[in-house]
Amino acid sequence: xxxxxxxxxxxxxxxxxxxxxxxxxxxxxxxxxxxxxxxxxxxxxxxxxxxxxxxxxxxxxxxxxxxxxxxxxxxxxxxxxxxxxxxxxxxxxxxxxxxxxxxxxxxxxxxxxxxxxxxxxxxxxxxxxxxxxxxxxxxxxxxxxxxxxxxxxxxxxxxxxxxxxxxxxxxxxxxxxxxxxxxxxxxxxxxxxxxxxxxxxxxxxxxxxxxxxxxxxxxxxxxxxxxxxxxxxxxxxxxxxxxxxxxxxxxxxxxxxxxxxxxxxxxxxxxxxxxxxxxxxxxxxxxxxx
Amino acid sequence: xxxxxxxxxxxxxxxxxxxxxxxxxxxxxxxxxxxxxxxxxxxxxxxxxxxxxxxxxxxxxxxxxxxxxxxxxxxxxxxxxxxxxxxxxxxxxxxxxxxxxxxxxxxxxxxxxxxxxxxxxxxxxxxxxxxxxxxxxxxxxxxxxxxxxxxxxxxxxxxxxxxxxxxxxxxxxxxxxxxxxxxxxxxxxxxxxxxxxxxxxxxxxxxxxxxxxxxxxxxxxxxxxxxxxxxxxxxxxxxxxxxxxxxxxxxxxxxxxxxxxxxxxxxxxxxxxxxxxxxxxx
Ligand code: SF4
Ligand code: SF4
Numbered sequence: 227x228x229x230x231x232x233x234x235x236x237x238x239x240x241x242x243x244x245x246x247x248x249x250x251x252x253x254x255x256x257x258x259x260x261x262x263x264x265x266x267x268x269x270x271x272x273x274x275x276x277x278x279x280x281x282x283x284x285x286x287x288x289x290x291x292x293x294x295x296x297x298x299x300x301x302x303x304x305x306x307x308x309x310x311x312x313x314x315x316x317x318x319x320x321x322x323x324x325x326x327x328x329x330x331x332x333x334x335x336x337x338x339x340x341x342x343x344x345x346x347x348x349x350x351x352x353x354x355x356x357x358x359x360x361x362x363x364x365x366x367x368x369x370x371x372x373x374x375x376x377x378x379x380x381x382x383x384x385x386x387x388x389x390x391x392x393x394x395x396x397x398x399x400x401x402x403x404x405x406x407x408x409x410x411x412x413x414x415x416x417x418x419x420x421x422x423x424x425x426x427x428x429x430x431x432x433x434x435x436x437x438x439x440x441x442x443x444x445x446x447x448x449x450x451x452x453x454x455x456x457x458x459x460x461x462x463x464x465x466x467x468x469x470x471x472x473x474x475x476x477x478x479x480x481x482x483x484x485x486x487x488x489x490x491x492x493x494x495x496x497x498x499x500x501x502x503x504x505x506x507x508x509x510x511x512x513x514x515x516x
Numbered sequence: 517x518x519x520x521x522x523x524x525x526x527x528x529x530x531x532x533x534x535x536x537x538x539x540x541x542x543x544x545x546x547x548x549x550x551x552x553x554x555x556x557x558x559x560x561x562x563x564x565x566x567x568x569x570x571x572x573x574x575x576x577x578x579x580x581x582x583x584x585x586x587x588x589x590x591x592x593x594x595x596x597x598x599x600x601x602x603x604x605x606x607x608x609x610x611x612x613x614x615x616x617x618x619x620x621x622x623x624x625x626x627x628x629x630x631x632x633x634x635x636x637x638x639x640x641x642x643x644x645x646x647x648x649x650x651x652x653x654x655x656x657x658x659x660x661x662x663x664x665x666x667x668x669x670x671x672x673x674x675x676x677x678x679x680x681x682x683x684x685x686x687x688x689x690x691x692x693x694x695x696x697x698x699x700x701x702x703x704x705x706x707x708x709x710x711x712x713x714x715x716x717x718x719x720x721x722x723x724x725x726x727x728x729x730x731x732x733x734x735x736x737x738x739x740x741x742x743x744x745x746x747x748x749x750x751x752x753x754x755x756x757x758x759x760x761x762x763x764x765x766x767x768x769x770x771x772x773x774x775x776x777x778x779x780x781x782x783x784x785x786x787x788x789x790x791x792x793x794x795x796x797x798x
Contacts, residue, residue, distance in 0.1 A: 238527010
């Protein structure tokens with residue numbers, strides 16, 4: 227079974243539009259939206275949800291106000307500035323925890339002399355298994371301000387693999403997260419190939435270098451395609467040269483085409499329309515040889 | 517005033533807005549690039565890297581001669597970053613959040629903390645703008661501590677613009693916490709609207725006043741405008757879908773310099789933000 231992860235370094239390079247097109251072009255794929263922070267693939271593939279699962283991750287410290295005597299130990303031991311000092315109505319000092327800042331390490335819970343801190347599990351989002359016109363899709367929604375998107379990405383990735391194995395499907399198409407941190411690293415595990423969709427801009431070039439370094443760091447074969455290449459042909463060439471010399475395969479170029487947004491408005495993958503750039507995307511898909 | 521620029525998804529023009537707006541204020545200010553996984557601000561505001569400061573987090577180191585394999589550290593660690601299955605404790609530094617708990621709970625005092633490099637903060641000057649860039653080392657997973665390090669360099673006496681990472685999860689929260697105002701950048705498309713809604717929920721939860729900038733107006737339809745009207749969210753600026761902007765951006769040029777006709781747009785926005793920042797609210 228093969229697994230293609232489509233990433234972009236910086237977001238907004240057309241990664242999701244490309245991934246949606248591959249989902250249409252691939253034969254019997256499983257689709258995984260690992261961009262759990264800003265999951266957009268469902269806006270194109272219109273999934274019918276079959277299963278929903280809660281995503282709980284880690285814990286959250288909560289101080290029981292009636293048991294807090296205001297000693298301040300929690301605030302001293304917390305390294306994440308998550309404990310705030312407050313005054314009670316009678317003027318006495320108490321402490322509360324900012325749920326948004328708490329990283330759930332549990333240090334305050336352990337060291338509170340009054341044992342006044344609870345540590346419930348925190349609900350951080352949900353993940354879903356759905357049916358789309360292209361095949362089964364695993365996707366997720368991370369709660370606002372939630373942490374550990376890396377862990378949620380890992381769940382989506384694993385579930386997609388499980389379905390692919392159970393239904394004997396030959397390829398997993400992953401819409402990856404932006405950046406080079408924890409979520410991306412989690413999405414790369416077990417990939418056959420990483421396709422980086424970039425743009426011919428100074429920032430695209432800069433981000434691509436970092437993403438390719440990451441792929442090398444994990445010994446992952448990488449391919450590159452430049453989207454909207456004709457916005458800056460010189461930069462496109464520069465990027466392709468840089469990518470080539472760092473060992474990535476050049477998979478092709480996609481022209482600047484307003485029809486990409488138009489397809490999005492109609493909730494269709496670009497390759498399901500008659501847009502001029504369709505042939506560019508088809509060519510890239512062939513080049514990937516999946 | 518601390519102004520944060522965020523967006524539900526990447527590529528909506530956050531950095532473009534941040535660097536051009538920084539120019540449009542026309543006064544000394546700080547620009548903090550908190551998109552530490554892919555910092556781009558310096559590409560548009562060249563200046564020499566004046567100072568580079570290494571950022572570390574404390575991670576445990578186990579003194580094996582003292583460790584008696586009791587396993588207390590492993591039972592404590594919420595992130596499975598230290599384990600001891602009947603053997604000497606083993607540290608997985610890349611998963612460690614640096615909470616310091618294991619060193620505190622170890623009955624043998626066998627754990628001490630040593631600094632581990634995760635990235636750098638670069639300080640440079642470009643004209644009136646002090647640019648502070650956080651740069652996460654490749655292969656490092658922990659963006660939040662690096663973002664905190666960038667924010668610690670903030671000079672409270674000078675206005676600041678914070679360029680946040682994309683999304684709505686912890687790195688973004690760490691960035692915009694403590695800001696006086698948040699600008700959410702979006703596009704008039706289905707993806708843009710979907711991600712804007714998530715971002716709006718996030719800033720509402722944090723109770724920070726905010727407004728919206730719609731980028732590439734003309735490329736989609738009016739769904740973002742309809743939403744903002746319904747939700748009573750002010751649209752503070754609209755940047756048209758102009759291929760010349762994309763081209764200027766691709767070369768690393770500032771819009772306010774390459775296309776002077778857009779100067780007023782950014783200057784007006786700067787004025788509105790100053791008003792909002794001075795107690796006008798969102
Ligand atoms: S659990 Fe950790 S991060 Fe949360 S408040 Fe307690 S010490 Fe701070
Ligand atoms: S410092 Fe905290 S996060 Fe790091 S290994 Fe120790 S207990 Fe785990």
